[in-house]
Amino acid sequence: MIELEGLSKRFGTTTAVDHLSCQIRPGVVTGFLGPNGAGKSTTMRMMLDLDNPTSGTVRVYGKHYRELSEPLRHVGALLDAKAMHGGRSAYNNLLCLAQSNRIPRRRVDEVLDLVGLTAVAKKKSKGFSLGMSQRLGIASALLGDPEILMFDEPVNGLDPEGILWIRNLMKGLAAEGRTIFVSSHLMSEMALTADHLVVIGQGKLLADLPMADFIQQNSRSYVRLRTPQQERLKDVLHDAGINAVSVPATGTLEIDGASAEQLGELAAQHQIVLHELSPQRASLEEAFMRMTADSVEYHAHAPGMAADGPARPTDAPAWGAGFQATPKAGE
Ligand SMILES: Nc1ncnc2c1ncn2[C@@H]1O[C@H](COP(=O)(O)OP(=O)(O)OP(=O)(O)O)[C@@H](O)[C@H]1O
Numbered sequence: 001m002i003e004l005e006g007l008s009k010r011f012g013t014t015t016a017v018d019h020l021s022c023q024i025r026p027g028v029v030t031g032f033l034g035p036n037g038a039g040k041s042t043t044m045r046m047m048l049d050l051d052n053p054t055s056g057t058v059r060v061y062g063k064h065y066r067e068l069s070e071p072l073r074h075v076g077a078l079l080d081a082k083a084m085h086g087g088r089s090a091y092n093n094l095l096c097l098a099q100s101n102r103i104p105r106r107r108v109d110e111v112l113d114l115v116g117l118t119a120v121a122k123k124k125s126k127g128f129s130l131g132m133s134q135r136l137g138i139a140s141a142l143l144g145d146p147e148i149l150m151f152d153e154p155v156n157g158l159d160p161e162g163i164l165w166i167r168n169l170m171k172g173l174a175a176e177g178r179t180i181f182v183s184s185h186l187m188s189e190m191a192l193t194a195d196h197l198v199v200i201g202q203g204k205l206l207a208d209l210p211m212a213d214f215i216q217q218n219s220r221s222y223v224r225l226r227t228p229q230q231e232r233l234k235d236v237l238h239d240a241g242i243n244a245v246s247v248p249a250t251g252t253l254e255i256d257g258a259s260a261e262q263l264g265e266l267a268a269q270h271q272i273v274l275h276e277l278s279p280q281r282a283s284l285e286e287a288f289m290r291m292t293a294d295s296v297e298y299h300a301h302a303p304g305m306a307a308d309g310p311a312r313p314t315d316a317p318a319w320g321a322g323f324q325a326t327p328k329a330g331e
Pocket residue numbers: 011014015016034035036037038039040041042043
């Protein structure tokens with residue numbers, strides 16, 4: 001369990017973290033999301049006592065990080081994969097960490113094996129690729145077999161096999177009852193890994209809720225229908241009080257406010273042929289873009305797009321217009 005209470009951090013005139021309060025619970029993978037510069041790394045650094053809060057507190061199992069004796073046995077973290085001593089071998093980097101926390105030497109071999117670096121254990125870490133450095137950073141986080149694990153962008157530089165491995169590792173560690181807190185900009189990966197989300201924008205808490213609720217609350221689901229009898233179906237739907245929007249580009253109808261079952265049965269009753277009847281659920285990426293659109297600081301613009309153009313994805317469906325995210329703190 002990690003508890004943040006009114007946590008704030010200012011750097012000069014920049015407020016990196018702004019009165020953040022939430023709890024990161026054990027037994028699940030909690031994803032930590034936010035646009036660039038939202039304050040994710042600063043928050044994680046404060047959790048590890050690497051930055052002092054301007055105000056507020058962060059506690060791990062009821063204690064400040066600095067009060068933990070042998071902290072690696074309680075909290076393991078990967079914040080910066082290149083933070084290792086480049087002149088030391090992977091083995092020696094881990095051995096130094098182990099010795100300073102009274103962790104037995106055999107654990108170094110175990111974690112090297114776990115992350116797949118046994119073959120290069122004696123090589124200096126400055127020659128490691130980003131993916132190998134990530135694996136070494138993950139090994140250091142696992143060294144003390146801690147109850148709490150924090151990973152800042154852990155899949156950065158990993159190949160597909162490595163991404164699958166870290167995903168299963170995090171899920172497995174959470175299933176053992178550990179607290180797993182992970183940041184990533186890869187929404188598709190986060191959608192597959194995290195059970196719960198904490199979302200921040202400009203240092204403020206925007207959401208703290210289960211993944212499924214986040215997607216449901218920040219997107220609209222609808223049903224897509226394709227039929228060779230579109231006008232007839234529209235009349236039937238109209239008579240049933242259901243509004244359908246034609247999408248000429250795809251030749252489909254988009255309907256919200258009715259389930260796929262209802263629509264299929266209605267079509268069958270009127271002997272209307274359907275070529276497609278598919279419930280559409282927005283992706284985590286879409287839900288994230290909608291929620292954080294107003295707190296994105298650094299916008300890139302597609303060629304030809306005005307500098308003050310929309311922050312939302314250009315392929316956002318028309319029904320997104322007027323959408324308002326409802327920030328929700330706590331559950
Ligand atoms: N040491 C520092 N000195 C001054 N400003 C800082 C410092 N560290 C972070 N900041 C600022 O604090 C804000 C939050 O930065 P932070 O790195 O925590 O965001 P982030 O969400 O991790 O971003 P990203 O997703 O790009 O990694 C930014 O405006 C950043 O420029």
